[in-house]
Amino acid sequence: xxxxxxxxxxxxxxxxxxxxxxxxxxxxxxxxxxxxxxxxxxxxxxxxxxxxxxxxxxxxxxxxxxxxxxxxxxxxxxxxxxxxxxxxxxxxxxxxxxxxxxxxxxxxxxxxxxxxxxxxxxxxxxxxxxxxxxxxxxxxxxxxxxxxxxxxxxxxxxxxxxxxxxxxxxxxxxxxxxxxxxxxxxxxxxxxxxxxxxxxxxxxxxxxxxxxxxxxxxxxxxxxxxxxxxxxxxxxxxxxxxxxxxxxxxxxxxxxxxxxxxxxxxxxxxxxxxxxxxxxxxxxxxxxxxxxxxxxxxxxxxxxxxxxxxxxxxxxxxxxxxxxxxxxxxxxxxxxxxxxxxxxxxxxxxxxxxxxxxxxxxxxxxxxxxxxxxxxxxxxxxxxxxxxxxxxxxxxxxxxxxxxxxxxxxxxxxxxxxxx
DNA sequence: TCTGGGGTCCTAGGACCC
DNA sequence: TCTGGGGTCCTAGGACCC
Numbered sequence: 115x116x117x118x119x120x121x122x123x124x125x126x127x128x129x130x131x132x133x134x135x136x137x138x139x140x141x142x143x144x145x146x147x148x149x150x151x152x153x154x155x156x157x158x159x160x161x162x163x164x165x166x167x168x169x170x171x172x173x174x175x176x177x178x179x180x181x182x183x184x185x186x187x188x189x190x191x192x193x194x195x196x197x198x199x200x201x202x203x204x205x206x207x208x209x210x211x212x213x214x215x216x217x218x219x220x221x222x223x224x225x226x227x228x229x230x231x232x233x234x235x236x237x238x239x240x241x242x243x244x245x246x247x248x249x250x251x252x253x254x255x256x257x258x259x260x261x262x263x264x265x266x267x268x269x270x271x272x273x274x275x276x277x278x279x280x281x282x283x284x285x286x287x288x289x290x291x292x293x294x295x296x297x298x299x300x301x302x303x304x305x306x307x308x309x310x311x312x313x314x315x316x317x318x319x320x321x322x323x324x325x326x327x328x329x330x331x332x333x334x335x336x337x338x339x340x341x342x343x344x345x346x347x348x349x350x351x352x353x354x355x356x357x358x359x360x361x362x363x364x365x366x367x368x369x370x371x372x373x374x375x376x377x378x379x380x381x382x383x384x385x386x387x388x389x390x391x392x393x394x395x396x397x398x399x400x401x402x403x404x405x406x407x408x409x410x411x412x413x414x415x416x417x418x419x420x421x422x423x424x425x426x427x428x429x430x431x432x433x434x435x436x437x438x439x440x441x442x443x444x445x446x447x448x449x450x451x452x453x454x455x456x457x458x459x460x461x462x463x464x465x466x467x468x469x470x471x472x473x474x475x476x477x478x479x480x481x482x483x484x485x486x487x488x489x490x491x492x493x494x495x496x497x498x499x500x501x502x503x504x505x506x507x508x509x510x511x512x513x514x515x516x517x518x519x520x521x522x523x524x525x526x527x528x529x530x531x532x533x534x
Numbered sequence: 535t536c537t538g539g540g541g542t543c544c545t546a547g548g549a550c551c552c
Numbered sequence: 553t554c555t556g557g558g559g560t561c562c563t564a565g566g567a568c569c570c
Contacts, residue, residue, distance in 0.1 A: 147556035
């Protein structure tokens with residue numbers, strides 16, 4: 115029989131920091147979102163203090179001081195590299211692997227049952243922990259949704275749980291809150307509550323037609339998965355993105371068009387990198403800007419402008435040029451801007467570009483060579499080693515990252531030091 | 535009194551995930 | 553002073569067509 119195994123890294127960002135700073139072990143620790151805005155990862159000690167994911171830092175500063183919580187800015191370079199290491203290990207156990215997020219993967223396991231299945235999961239868990247230092251939780255079920263539930267149950271216990279052919283499945287689902295089911299968010303939880311559905315067993319046993327009406331076809335799939343019928347298959351090859359967004363809030367408020375231009379050019383460059391990384395070109399580009407909606411006493415402005423490109427492209431120089439024009443069409447002086455972004459849509463494979471009748475192909479080929487050269491340099495020496503002048507030099511609008519740790523695994527000059 | 539029926543396509547908005 | 557970023561999918565409703 116085939117079943118799904120979810121391997122989930124515990125408090126992933128915090129665990130990454132702890133690998134290289136063992137003094138943090140057992141100490142309350144948090145990692146912040148971009149711009150040091152919100153809490154996005156918490157150690158168990160912090161979860162116990164009642165600090166919720168998504169809490170703005172300034173709203174929990176008292177608790178941070180009182181409990182001497184260790185604070186880190188997001189060190190995405192480090193986390194992405196550690197994630198790659200974890201996934202490489204999982205791949206050695208089975209090629210049937212779906213990397214679901216930076217800290218989670220689904221594995222398809224065939225031909226194992228009962229004790230042998232759990233033993234296999236334990237082996238995976240121990241190997242990842244020994245080789246990377248990242249603690250993981252393993253959940254096993256006959257559908258992805260059940261594997262997710264198993265992982266939640268395993269957390270805080272032995273770290274592994276299998277619901278496959280479990281004799282007390284009804285009891286387990288009765289004790290499992292509907293809000294904790296994968297695919298049931300706060301809105302659906304509230305709606306289900308109004309109909310007296312509070313736990314996973316009640317939802318599993320609800321009639322199909324009613325579920326579809328209330329929660330759409332996706333909700334019905336979730337319910338079927340609760341019954342052990344897989345409806346979400348393993349996606350070993352990630353489908354190419356349909357939209358690519360690159361946006362950031364600014365470390366400092368921005369008012370001048372010049373600075374906004376630099377930021378938007380930088381986001382366009384990032385979007386271009388992502389586009390090329392998946393071998394695509396984009397035909398539709400959107401630029402948006404907005405002031406800080408939380409600053410209610412300031413005058414607010416948000417706007418977006420889009421453009422259907424004359425010819426689909428993945429070329430940074432073109433993207434920057436179009437994005438800048440769009441920005442100029444929506445920029446209004448007199449506002450304090452907090453955020454801007456670039457969105458790419460109508461994404462298709464680079465292999466079959468629709469050549470334009472009116473644009474000769476030669477400059478296009480040249481641009482391509484230049485882009486490949488720049489990507490090569492940046493891949494070798496680090497992001498933005500070489501970049502367009504339009505992206506600016508000082509970049510005052512850059513992220514705030516006051517509590518950043520080192521990029522221990524990807525920079526020679528930031529290697530961990532060992533004192534004897 | 536009473537004004538059709540059946541399609542397609544697109545977009546905005548809402549729900550979810552990490 | 554201070555509130556992240558990047559995705560997915562589905563549905564309802566409007567525009568438009570014959």
